Amino acid sequence: MSDQPPSRPIQIVPSVLPADFSKLGEECRALEEAGVDRIQWDVMDGVFVPNLTFGPDVIAACRDHVEVPFEAHLMVEDPDLLAARYVEAGCGMLIVHAETARHLHRTLGAIRDMDASPAVALNPSTPVDAVRHVLDLVDMVLVMTVNPGFGGQDYIATMEPKVAELRRLIVEGGYDVDIEVDGGIGPGTIGGAASAGANVLVAGSALYRDPEGLGHAVSDLRARAEAAVAQG
Numbered sequence: 001m002s003d004q005p006p007s008r009p010i011q012i013v014p015s016v017l018p019a020d021f022s023k024l025g026e027e028c029r030a031l032e033e034a035g036v037d038r039i040q041w042d043v044m045d046g047v048f049v050p051n052l053t054f055g056p057d058v059i060a061a062c063r064d065h066v067e068v069p070f071e072a073h074l075m076v077e078d079p080d081l082l083a084a085r086y087v088e089a090g091c092g093m094l095i096v097h098a099e100t101a102r103h104l105h106r107t108l109g110a111i112r113d114m115d116a117s118p119a120v121a122l123n124p125s126t127p128v129d130a131v132r133h134v135l136d137l138v139d140m141v142l143v144m145t146v147n148p149g150f151g152g153q154d155y156i157a158t159m160e161p162k163v164a165e166l167r168r169l170i171v172e173g174g175y176d177v178d179i180e181v182d183g184g185i186g187p188g189t190i191g192g193a194a195s196a197g198a199n200v201l202v203a204g205s206a207l208y209r210d211p212e213g214l215g216h217a218v219s220d221l222r223a224r225a226e227a228a229v230a231q232g
């Protein structure tokens with residue numbers, strides 16, 4: 001029998017950044033029908049990143065259109081100020097950046113106390129060490145594979161050793177924690193990220209770029225990630 005820990009199920013999570021913002025409810029339904037596992041809302045405040053996107057009311061307006069869970073990727077300067085609003089809007093998971101939460105341990109505990117699922121994100125330049133002492137508090141760590149702020153950027157392949165280092169830390173500590181990667185994930189890059197140890201794969205541009213449509217794009221990405229994990 002193998003002494004490797006069982007691999008965690010692959011999940012495909014779309015970023016709605018490339019969607020048509022004039023009809024987000026319909027866009028969410030199309031993603032649900034395409035078989036995604038969750039939908040990521042990229043929340044940008046124009047301060048932590050130089051872009052502005054979704055307030056909680058926009059997300060709340062879409063919540064009744066689908067049953068698939070929502071996650072909020074909070075690229076905001078003050079996550080403590082905003083967390084409760086995004087939970088009330090219907091986001092079951094909140095991802096806060098380690099670079100923004102002044103008291104990360106307390107922020108993650110507060111999200112759990114709101115009956116939401118806490119997760120933490122790392123910019124490309126932030127070391128894995130930044131989350132070592134909060135792994136018992138989170139359900140997921142997001143390793144950014146682009147610098148946050150915009151969709152459609154190139155995948156930073158040098159994040160793969162970082163994902164592998166984090167996976168080792170999680171396995172050695174016996175934590176029940178997923179690893180998500182976000183940025184530049186597509187048919188040519190998803191295998192490397194999954195082989196390194198990521199099991200939650202966020203894709204924006206690549207999903208919407210597939211000429212055969214969203215359903216094909218989701219199945220194709222899932223198959224590529226699962227094949228990469230199977231190959232070891």
Ligand SMILES: O=C(CO)[C@H](O)[C@H](O)COP(=O)(O)O
Pocket residue numbers: 015017040042073146147148149150151152153182183184185202203204205206
């Ligand atoms: O967090 C993000 C940007 O800050 C987005 O989720 C990410 O860039 C996804 O888009 P793409 O797949 O087009 O790179």
Ligand SMILES: [Co+2]
Pocket residue numbers: 015040042073182202
């Ligand atoms: Co994101």
